[in-house]
Amino acid sequence: MARAATTTDAFNAIAEVSRREILEVLTDGEAAVGDIVERLRLTQPQVSKHLGVLRTVDLVRCRTVGRRHLYRVNGAALRPVHDWVRTFEAHWNERLDRLDDLLDDLLAEPPQEET
Numbered sequence: 001m002a003r004a005a006t007t008t009d010a011f012n013a014i015a016e017v018s019r020r021e022i023l024e025v026l027t028d029g030e031a032a033v034g035d036i037v038e039r040l041r042l043t044q045p046q047v048s049k050h051l052g053v054l055r056t057v058d059l060v061r062c063r064t065v066g067r068r069h070l071y072r073v074n075g076a077a078l079r080p081v082h083d084w085v086r087t088f089e090a091h092w093n094e095r096l097d098r099l100d101d102l103l104d105d106l107l108a109e110p111p112q113e114e115t
Helices: 017-026 033-040 044-056 075-108
Strands: 060-065 068-073
Touching: 017 033, 017 044, 017 060, 017 068, 033 044, 033 068, 044 060
Parallel strands: none
Antiparallel strands: 060 068
């Protein structure tokens, strides 16, 4: 089966670790390419390429101030990823709650004597 292009949707775009790291940097607010380069220690062409992919799927937006291009996360475009991850969150919370109940039961039992 052929692999989908990174620009087809948010899931394919964030499959690459550097793009996830860029999104993480942008959670602190707007940042210019140079700021992202400095924080992630990637080259400027790498950051620009990844930002291009993120822009194509609308995960980041850009505004121009003078000669600077400031990027920010478009949270609404991350909604499908968030919704998908939430299904796992509910599943694991339920399982961890059951484990917690089991541990409470085990701790509440009196110690058994060895014979």
